[in-house]
Amino acid sequence: MSTNILEMRSITKSFPGVKALQDVTLEVARGEVHAICGENGAGKSTLMKVLSGVYAHGSYTGDIAFEDEVVEFKDIRDSESKGIVIIHQELALSPYLSIAENIFLNNEVRGFGGLIDWNKTNSEAAKLLARVGLTESPTTRVLDIGVGKQQLVEIAKALSKRVKLLILDEPTAALNDDDSAHLLDLIVHLKGQGITSIIISHKLNEIKQIADTVTIIRDGKAIETIPKQDVSEERIIKDMVGRDLEHRYPDHTPHIGEEVLRVENWTAHHPQDGTRVIVDNVNINVKKGEIVGIAGLMGAGRTEFAMSLFGRTYGSRISGKVFKYGKEIQTRTVAEAIENGIAYATEDRKTYGLNLIEDIKRNISMASLGKLSRFGLVNDNEEFKVANEYRASMNIKSPTVLALAGKLSGGNQQKVVLSKWIQADPDVLILDEPTRGIDVGAKYEIYTIINKLAAQGKGIIVISSELPELLGICDRIYALSEGRITGEVPIAEATPESILKLMTMEAPH
Amino acid sequence: MTNNQNQVAAKSGTMPSRAAVAFSHVLADLGKNGIFIALVAVIVLFAFLTDGILLRPQNISNLIVQNGYILILAIGMVMVIVAGHIDLSVGSVAAFVGAISGVFAVNMALPWYIAIFLSLLVGALVGAWQGFWIAYVGIPAFIVTLAGMLIFRGLALVVLGNANIGSFPAEYRALGNGFLTDVFGEFPVDPLTMGLAFIAVVAFIVQQVRTRRGRQSYSQEVEPLAWFVGKMVLVAVGVGFFAYALATFKGVPITLIVLAVLVMIYGILTNRSVFGRHIYAIGGNRHAAELSGVKTRKVDFYIFVHMGVLAALAGLVFTARLNLAGPKAGDGFELEAISAAFIGGAAVRGGVGTIGGAIIGGLIIGVLNNGMSILGIGIEWQQAVKGFVLLLAVAFDVFNKRRAGGREA
Numbered sequence: 001m002s003t004n005i006l007e008m009r010s011i012t013k014s015f016p017g018v019k020a021l022q023d024v025t026l027e028v029a030r031g032e033v034h035a036i037c038g039e040n041g042a043g044k045s046t047l048m049k050v051l052s053g054v055y056a057h058g059s060y061t062g063d064i065a066f067e068d069e070v071v072e073f074k075d076i077r078d079s080e081s082k083g084i085v086i087i088h089q090e091l092a093l094s095p096y097l098s099i100a101e102n103i104f105l106n107n108e109v110r111g112f113g114g115l116i117d118w119n120k121t122n123s124e125a126a127k128l129l130a131r132v133g134l135t136e137s138p139t140t141r142v143l144d145i146g147v148g149k150q151q152l153v154e155i156a157k158a159l160s161k162r163v164k165l166l167i168l169d170e171p172t173a174a175l176n177d178d179d180s181a182h183l184l185d186l187i188v189h190l191k192g193q194g195i196t197s198i199i200i201s202h203k204l205n206e207i208k209q210i211a212d213t214v215t216i217i218r219d220g221k222a223i224e225t226i227p228k229q230d231v232s233e234e235r236i237i238k239d240m241v242g243r244d245l246e247h248r249y250p251d252h253t254p255h256i257g258e259e260v261l262r263v264e265n266w267t268a269h270h271p272q273d274g275t276r277v278i279v280d281n282v283n284i285n286v287k288k289g290e291i292v293g294i295a296g297l298m299g300a301g302r303t304e305f306a307m308s309l310f311g312r313t314y315g316s317r318i319s320g321k322v323f324k325y326g327k328e329i330q331t332r333t334v335a336e337a338i339e340n341g342i343a344y345a346t347e348d349r350k351t352y353g354l355n356l357i358e359d360i361k362r363n364i365s366m367a368s369l370g371k372l373s374r375f376g377l378v379n380d381n382e383e384f385k386v387a388n389e390y391r392a393s394m395n396i397k398s399p400t401v402l403a404l405a406g407k408l409s410g411g412n413q414q415k416v417v418l419s420k421w422i423q424a425d426p427d428v429l430i431l432d433e434p435t436r437g438i439d440v441g442a443k444y445e446i447y448t449i450i451n452k453l454a455a456q457g458k459g460i461i462v463i464s465s466e467l468p469e470l471l472g473i474c475d476r477i478y479a480l481s482e483g484r485i486t487g488e489v490p491i492a493e494a495t496p497e498s499i500l501k502l503m504t505m506e507a508p509h
Numbered sequence: 510m511t512n513n514q515n516q517v518a519a520k521s522g523t524m525p526s527r528a529a530v531a532f533s534h535v536l537a538d539l540g541k542n543g544i545f546i547a548l549v550a551v552i553v554l555f556a557f558l559t560d561g562i563l564l565r566p567q568n569i570s571n572l573i574v575q576n577g578y579i580l581i582l583a584i585g586m587v588m589v590i591v592a593g594h595i596d597l598s599v600g601s602v603a604a605f606v607g608a609i610s611g612v613f614a615v616n617m618a619l620p621w622y623i624a625i626f627l628s629l630l631v632g633a634l635v636g637a638w639q640g641f642w643i644a645y646v647g648i649p650a651f652i653v654t655l656a657g658m659l660i661f662r663g664l665a666l667v668v669l670g671n672a673n674i675g676s677f678p679a680e681y682r683a684l685g686n687g688f689l690t691d692v693f694g695e696f697p698v699d700p701l702t703m704g705l706a707f708i709a710v711v712a713f714i715v716q717q718v719r720t721r722r723g724r725q726s727y728s729q730e731v732e733p734l735a736w737f738v739g740k741m742v743l744v745a746v747g748v749g750f751f752a753y754a755l756a757t758f759k760g761v762p763i764t765l766i767v768l769a770v771l772v773m774i775y776g777i778l779t780n781r782s783v784f785g786r787h788i789y790a791i792g793g794n795r796h797a798a799e800l801s802g803v804k805t806r807k808v809d810f811y812i813f814v815h816m817g818v819l820a821a822l823a824g825l826v827f828t829a830r831l832n833l834a835g836p837k838a839g840d841g842f843e844l845e846a847i848s849a850a851f852i853g854g855a856a857v858r859g860g861v862g863t864i865g866g867a868i869i870g871g872l873i874i875g876v877l878n879n880g881m882s883i884l885g886i887g888i889e890w891q892q893a894v895k896g897f898v899l900l901l902a903v904a905f906d907v908f909n910k911r912r913a914g915g916r917e918a
Contacts, residue, residue: 313800335802344800352800355793357860366790367801369783377781381727400730420801 002068005030005165005196006051011062013050020046021060024222026215028165033187033197035211037204037236039439043220044200048167052086053079066165083164087154089173093142100125100138103157128156132186146299148179155186166190167198172206173437176297176465184210202439204233216240241441249472250444252451256475257288259326260459261342261428266320268308274316279305280483282320286428286459291450293470294463295499296480302463303347305480306430310344311337324427338367341427345417347436347463349410353417356406360398361387363405363416367424390419395445411442418449428459435469447473467496479503531733538732538740544854547902548869548876555880562883563876566758569751574686574830576875577764578603578823580868582846583853584775585819587867590850591779591792592812593859594650598639598657600842602817603824604834605661606632610825611674611834614681621680629821635661636817637810644809658843666836674834683763685830690760699756706752709769710745717741764826771819776864788812792859848895849874852902873898 006028013021021043028034038044049055051064053073064071066082073079076086093102100122109124111117125138132152136145142153151171158166168187172180180203187197188210201207207214214231216223216239223239237248262285270276279301286292296302307314309322311334322329324341331337337344346352354363364387365372372383387401394415398408405416414434421429431450435443450473454460464470470477477494479487479502487502555563562568582599589596606628613624635657642653690699717737724731731737755761779785787808790798799805823842828834853870855862874895881891 310800311802333802333804334800335804338802346800351794352796355790355797355860357793357856358789362786362789366786366798366803369786373783376783377777378783378786380781381723381729384724384729385727424802 003029004065005067007063007065008047008051009063009065011047011050011060011064013046013055013060019220021050021220024062024217024220026222027225028196028198029213031191031194031196032212033191033199033210035207035214036198036200036217037202037207037214037240038217039240039441042217042240044217045169046220047217048086048169048198048200051079052076052084052167080161083162084167085158085161085163085165086167087151087158087169087171089170091147091150091154093150093153095143096141098139098141099129099134099136099145099153099156102142102153103128103138103160105157107160124160125156128159129153131159132156133182146179148175148182151175151179151183152186155190163195165196165198167200169200170202170437171199172201172203176299178297180206202437204236207231207236208233237440240439248440248444248468250448250451252291252454252473254291254454254475255289255457257457259285259287260324261286262323262326263309264321264323266305266309266322267318268304268315269317271314271316278315278483279308282480282483282485284461284478284485286461288457288459289454290476291454291460291462291474293474293477294461294480295467295470295477295503296463297465297503300480300503301483302480303432304483306344306432306461306463309337310334310342310430338424338426341425342430343367343421343424343426343428344430345421345432345434347433349413349417354405354413357404359402359404360391360396360408360416361401364390364401364419364423367420371423371425386423387419390415390423394419394449409439409442411438411445414438414442414446415449418446422453426458428461429453430461430463432463433465434462435464435466467499470499471496481505531736534732534736538736543905544852544866544869544873544902548873551873551876551880555876555883559880559883563880564754566754568879568883569754570758570762572872572875572879573765573768574762575879576871577685577762577768578827578830579842579845579849579875580768580871581771581819581823581826582842583849583867583871584771584864585816586846587850587853587855587862587864588775588779588788588812589650589816590847590855590857591859591862592788592809593792593795594643594809594812595847596639596650596654596813596816596820597843598654598661599816599820599823599846600839600844601658601661601665602632602635602820603827603839603842604836605635605665605668606821606824607828607834607838608665608668608674610681610828611677612668614677615674621678624681625684625825628825629818632817632819632821632824633814634817635821636814639817640810640813643813644806650813665838669834669836673836675832677829677832681825682829682832684767685764685826685828685832687763688759688761689763689766697757698753699760702752702756702760705761706748706756710748713744714741764830767822767826771822772864772868779864784808784811789860792856792861794860845871845874848899852899854906856906857903870902873902 004027006026008024008026011021011024012019024043024047026047036044036047050060053075056074057072066084071082094105097105103125104121109117109121111120122138129136129138132155134149134152134156136149142150145153155166171183175183184206187199191197199211208231211231212228213225214236215225216236218240226235264283266279266282267277268279270278282305284292294302294305304314308318309331312318312332313334322331329340331340331342350356355366361383365383369378372379372386384401390396391398391401396412396415396419398412405413408416434450435446438446450460450462462470462474471491471494475491477489477491477499478485479489479499481503486505489498489502552563582603586596586599609631610624610628613619613627614621619627639653639657642648643650690701721731721737779788787798787803790801790803791805791808795805824839827838849871850862850867851857851870852873853862853866853868855867877895877898878891881894
């Protein structure tokens with residue numbers, strides 16, 4: 001038996017007009033954690049789809065050898081029967097079914113007469129849950145557990161299929177730091193049980209932490225494979241973007257002016273359960289030209305704070321005061337908030353930010369149609385011109401502004417969202433996870449845009465779960481814990497440790 | 510692979526010949542107007558099968574008058590569907606308003622214009638009623654309008670009180686079977702009809718040229734001049750033929766005038782107005798629209814008010830045509846209107862659809878009805894064929910989208 005569990009040799013996969021993979025060779029050693037890095041669109045997902053049989057044998061050239069045997073998968077069931085299981089970024093669980101039902105979906109535990117044996121289903125599920133460190137009852141509905149735990153259910157499901165090679169596509173993208181850490185521990189733990197993992201990730205610190213080997217893919221080619229001892233973030237980034245990124249964050253000299261926005265005693269309750277306080281007496285302010293960060297764990301109430309402020313789009317029983325340039329304003333509806341110069345770019349572009357079946361142009365004009373119209377009629381030509389200006393200034397990569405938003409990469413989608421809000425000409429921009437799911441190169445561009453907006457005298461609030469990002473671009477950081485502000489730190493005094501301590505401290509009551 | 514499309518486009522952008530560019534425009538236009546070509550195909554097919562009876566002046570005139578109310582409903586239905594809703598009640602509402610108009614115009618003998626105005630007002634109130642439950646209470650449109658289907662059918666029967674109302678005033682009846690003709694005396698080819706057609710064509714060309722100029726002045730890409738002119742000529746010939754047919758028969762049906770005005774108003778409303786943009790935004794992604802400041806509830810509400818008025822108008826036209834408000838009026842209208850919208854390219858999930866498409870979809874159904882009737886095909890087979898056409902049209906649409914890469918959601 002060779003030391004490699006998997007060898008993909010000279011894989012080339014073409015789509016009409018484009019080579020998605022060119023002569024890619026990937027060797028994964030038995031029992032290792034192998035990370036694959038690359039920008040969005042580099043070909044990582046395509047490679048994994050070739051491996052798992054989503055692209056059937058014959059639609060690509062090259063060989064795949066799994067456990068020293070050349071395999072020709074026709075579909076996903078084929079690869080799963082050999083013990084290769086892929087867990088996609090978007091979880092494939094059915095929310096209204098129980099954990100156990102999800103684990104054994106399409107793989108049901110049959111008993112007498114081919115009917116489902118529920119007792120055995122639930123007891124088997126409980127054993128699998130124990131292996132991934134979940135204490136939930138197998139009969140709990142998936143809907144009722146958090147994303148982090150859902151991810152673990154996916155892994156339990158993979159274990160039920162006697163997985164030998166586990167492929168995780170961006171497993172921690174939607175997880176907070178605690179859940180991420182738990183998941184990474186679990187991957188290492190499974191390694192101890194002889195399960196090999198391939199992990200696709202954007203998060204370089206995670207890769208450094210758990211990967212035994214890293215393969216970098218760029219433009220459909222495997223650039224290099226680096227063993228653990230030689231892995232450094234700089235080297236990975238350099239390979240990924242094909243150039244040195246001297247700094248990950250652009251330089252930013254703040255010109256901070258008078259106070260633009262002040263929020264006083266802002267409190268919001270859970271939308272269904274009016275007794276649960278989600279945002280608790282929050283006081284913050286932003287000045288002209290200032291970039292203010294809000295750091296907090298998932299569930300700390302960051303997004304809830306922003307959305308309750310922005311037209312009360314979250315929560316119930318909301319109270320507190322908002323002042324702009326010292327004058328009290330109302331933000332009871334989104335339209336009112338926009339009118340009063342506040343914009344909020346959501347953390348979830350696809351669900352809340354964009355109309356994916358509409359073109360770039362119409363997405364950009366969405367929040368400012370009033371400005372582009374007369375007597376209720378939209379000036380199409382003006383709209384086109386405005387959209388083209390943003391396409392140029394924001395470097396949105398698309399053939400024309402008539403391309404559908406759904407066809408763009410994450411980074412370009414985010415630029416469209418930002419264009420929409422800049423076009424609305426707000427005084428304060430609240431950016432919720434502005435670089436989530438975006439590759440390194442595009443992140444730098446987004447940071448540059450943020451700096452430019454600050455330089456124009458806008459007040460910027462950045463909500464992020466990536467501490468380095470906040471430390472890299474902000475002038476001042478608020479820490480939020482359990483819905484309360486637990487501290488305010490000027491950037492000069494901020495360290496990852498100090499912020500993290502504030503983020504995780506029990507909020508004083 | 511989100512980048513593929515862009516890369517393909519970038520690659521094919523390496524200095525293509527002018528002919529290739531022109532050809533790609535023609536192809537793109539054909540692709541976009543596939544449904545229009547389907548209409549032409551259906552017309553040609555039935556013209557052939559019926560030995561030309563389909564294209565006789567009288568029949569062409571009938572086609573418009575017989576389908577007018579479905580087309581009016583289709584205009585409203587496409588907006589409802591684009592916003593991600595459905596309206597099952599339009600047939601019942603049409604019957605209800607038809608009955609009420611009978612009370613106004615016949616039983617109470619109000620002047621015809623007041624009767625019509627009040628009837629449309631009732632339609633608006635019905636729409637507001639349904640819009641309230643859908644937009645502000647948050648009950649799915651399917652349920653609200655299913656209830657409405659029963660409620661307004663029932664109320665129509667109540668209003669009629671087990672009897673038909675007939676003998677409407679002549680001005681009222683004109684809505685359904687009146688013609689605008691012989692204003693300048695009698696001619697074999699009515700000059701008024703031809704004159705109106707001429708004005709319509711000129712107005713259309715002027716509007717197209719202005720749009721083209723506007724785009725050029727903002728340095729947007731426009732189609733090659735030859736294809737542009739070609740299209741204008743095709744439109745002129747098509748309208749000319751159509752008008753000639755009407756002019757040698759009875760002239761311009763009032764129903765057609767009503768329809769033309771509606772298409773113009775709602776074409777502008779959906780294409781150019783902020784309200785129209787909001788409809789598409791809501792249908793494409795309700796959350797995103799809401800977080801962009803669109804007052805989604807208000808938009809939903811007004812869509813149903815519009816639909817109520819249009820359903821009322823359809824009821825008036827239908828009642829006027831039969832000169833009778835009866836309990837079975839409007840039966841199955843909702844299904845024909847919904848079919849028209851979907852055949853015309855509206856998406857089941859919302860966000861996509863056009864007035865023009867719905868009108869063409871409605872005409873396809875109309876030509877099928879009419880052609881098969883001429884051929885003496887029974888109502889049972891007509892139903893089945895229409896069902897097949899709906900299925901095929903939507904399947905074709907799905908196939909087309911998949912080939913184009915589909916939507917990534």
